[in-house]
Amino acid sequence: MTRTRQLAAIMFTDIAGYTALMGSDEQKAFELLNQNRQLHKPLIERYGGRWIKEMGDGVLASFPTVTDAVSCACALVQGCGKVNGLCLRIGIHLGEVVFEDGDVFGDGVNIASRLQALAPPGGIWVSEAVYQNVANKKDISTKLVGEETLRHVREPVRVYQVQPMRHKPKPTEPDAPRNEPPKAAPPKSIAVLPFVNMSNDPEQEYFSDGIAEEIINSLVHLKDLNVAGRTSSFQFKGKSTDLRELGLKLGVSTVLEGSVRKQGNRLRITAQLINVENGFHLWSEKYDRNMDDIFAIQDEIALAITEQLKVTLFGKDKELITKTYTQDAEAYELYLKGRFYISRRGGYTLIGLQNFKQAIALDPNYALAYAGYADAYLVCAAYGFFRGKDVMQEIRQAAETAIRLDSSLCEPYCSLGHYYPYFEWNWAESKRNFTKSLELNPRFAQAHSLYGLAYLAQVEGNFAEAERHGRIAVKLEPLSAIDHADLAWTLYYARKFEEALAFALTGVELDPYSFLSHRLAGLCYMALNRFEEAISTFKHLVKISNRHQQAVNGLIWAYCSNGDVEEANVLMDELKERAVTEYIGGSYVGLSAAHLGDLDTAFHYLEQACDDREPYIIQLNHSPSVPALLREDPRFQKLLDRIGFPK
Known part of the structure; x- marks a missing residue:
């Protein structure tokens, strides 16, 4: 048995949100774990470290110097941006530890482990001993977090956050949302989670969701309170998520959660307001009422929240909260x-x-x-x-x-x-x-998103302003696949294909069944000449959408871009057959005909789409999906003139 005692920098890493992912998609979780392993091993070796062991989704490593450990941690955080869905928490401590038979023990290991558990997703938290060694490094910035009392550690530990100096991405890299540690949440901020359906009937789920949504709607008007958007809050439905992580992702300091049991006309509703930092209940209540009292219950819950968070009610705020x-x-x-x-x-x-x-x-x-x-x-x-x-x-x-x-x-x-x-x-x-x-x-995210896409981008071609509104929507609803897809669409029109792809793929991560996100990803792959990936994406979309006509048309465009005209014609025949018994939009089929080089048929369908007032027809003005052959035909300008876009 070999035992040595020495001073070492100990690094613990952990995949944020891995437990929830394992519960929802085991296969994806295992793939992510393998990608995490492939990221860690060469970087630990590059910085002179020793891979000690893997514990679930966590990795323990040691380094001879603090600088090597912190540099490796910074490289890991930056490397996460190249792996979809990977976001790490990292803790580092310098201390005397015992190495024995390939393992490591001691207070230094324990402190690094506790720091990792406290760090936010994408964050690197280090002890003061580490900070003293890297404070003057020009490529590393640090800031004080504060003193933390760590479990099984006698004295409070002074904790610092390390932030690697970021370089601007290369032109080919997507400028997507990064895994940067989020800012501290405002004290007057809340996320209302979907209430748990405790009824025997699973069909009552609409009711438990609806109560939470109505409470959100009553609070969102308050200027003195930051309220997480409905779509983002509902991303946590049915997931066992650490409250601290939830608070960081949504940028809130409190969470309202509850349950509903509805049997006939009788209701039992429980609600509790929780501080996400320490898990303490600030307020809780149980209501046993009749269905006719549902409006009063929602009012009482909303008013209790404003009272507990000391929210200032201005003018008609109380009237808005209790409005039925x-x-x-x-x-x-x-x-x-x-x-x-x-x-x-x-x-x-x-x-x-x-x-x-x-x-x-x-x-x-x-x-x-x-x-x-x-x-x-x-x-x-x-x-x-x-x-x-x-x-x-x-x-x-x-x-x-x-x-x-x-x-x-x-x-x-x-x-x-x-x-x-x-x-x-x-x-x-x-x-x-x-x-x-x-x-x-x-704060109405849907209005920002649609104003940016449906008017500023598609009508005016004012892509900069459209992108600004799209980004506001994503900020208001950071976990909404639809808002990410709408922003991706705006960026696609602006010919920012790499950025558009990054947002589309984030939408897919948020919702694997997001039709818009998959569709935009496929279009971006086409624009980037990544035709095999475009075909694969649209094939998947055709499958999960039960052969939706828009997905089938997208696959036709991808096949044509790759030169697979026979495959495209088979799908075109399918759409023509389906048009006998169902409505098939002329704007999409028209573009498919154009991709196949049949311009007479293309214009026939496009004119029909104008007659039918199909929503998609106005998108032709700026869409990169329009083949050059179609856009250069004089009939195309006549079509745009018929629609009458502003000059």
């Missing part, structure tokens, strides 16, 4: 179902559409139900479930009715902002309504 949009509990349930289903996209949107319609039938004065009805029809038309000309009147009437009933709502103005460019080609009204929506609620 319907007194009909059944209509309210149908509204919650509608929102639940349209957030799932795809065919579920058709179910949501019917739920909103039923809610309106029960309460014709329910403004939010009309706004939801307009949004559902917009999404259905965008996905090709209906001809635009067949539903445009329904969309406009629903949104305008919502505004007539309650002009303080931001949602219907956003719906109209989205409606006018896609269906009426009315650019001025689009801009006016998007602007009004953002005036009413500057």
Whole structure:
């Protein structure tokens, strides 16, 4: 038995979010673990370190000097940017340790392990002994975190955060969101997690989700409170996530979580407000009420949050918090179902559409139900479930009715902002309504995202301003696959293909079934001449979308770009056969015909798309998906003139 005692720099690393990933996608978790191993081993060797052992998703290594350990840690953090989904926490301590039979023991190991556990995702936390050795290194910046009391360590440890000096990426590297340690969350900030459905009926999930969403909506207007967006908060649904990690990802200091049991007309709702830093409960309550009391319960929870977080209520804030949009509990349930289903996209949107319609039938004065009805029809038309000309009147009437009933709502103005460019080609009204929506609620991520994409990028070609709004949306909803995909689309129009791909792939990581994210990734691969990857991406999208027409058309474009014309023609024949029994959008098929070199057929379909008021037709003005052969044909400019884009 060989035992030696010596001074060494001990480094612990751990994959942030690995446990949750293992629970949701075991295969992906194992692949990530292997990529983590491939990143660590050569870097540890390069900096003169010793690989001690691997513990689950963690790695323990030792180094002869502190500089080597910290330099290796910085290289690891930077290397994470090249591995999709990999984000490390790292802790380093310098101390006397015992090496015995290939393992290492001692307080130095324990302290490094505790520092790693406390570090934020993407962060490197070191002890003061390490800091003293690297404080003057020009390629490394440090800042004091504070004193931490570590488990099984007698005295508090002074902790510092190390940040490697970053270099600008090469032109071929995507300028994507990086794994930089996030800023401290404001004290008055909250994420409302989806409530747990404790009912025997899993179909009641819409109700538990809906309660959380309504509490978010009542709080988001408060200027003195930062509220994490609904989509980002709901990313943690059903996952056992460390509260500290959740707080860092969402930039909040508190979390509201709860549960709902609904049986007939009886409700049992529990709610608790938790400090994410220490896990302490700031407030908790249990409600045993009837369904008719649901609005009062939501008001009480929202007001309790403002009281516990000492939120200042200005002007009509209290009125906004307790505002009830319907007194009909059944209509309210149908509204919650509608929102639940349209957030799932795809065919579920058709179910949501019917739920909103039923809610309106029960309460014709329910403004939010009309706004939801307009949004559902917009999404259905965008996905090709209906001809635009067949539903445009329904969309406009629903949104305008919502505004007539309650002009303080931001949602219907956003719906109209989205409606006018896609269906009426009315650019001025689009801009006016998007602007009004953002005036009413500057934190409405959907309005930022759609204003950037559907108007500024696709209509005006103002890509810089479009990107600014897209980035605001991502900041407001950092875990929303849809907002990442919309920003990717904007960057794609701006010909920033590497950046667009990075955001699209982040969207895929956030939601492996995100139709938009996969689609944008495929288009970006095509633009970058990575045709095999484009084909693979669109094949996968065709499969997971049940051969959605937009996915099939994307695969046709990818095949044509790669010279696989026979494969493309087989798919084109499929779409023509399907057009006998279902609506197939002319704008997509028109582009497919153009990619196949058949311009007469292409213009036939594109003119039909204009007649049908297909939403996608306005995207042709700036889209890189338009083949040069089509764009150079004189008929193409006539088509654009017919639409009447602003000069």
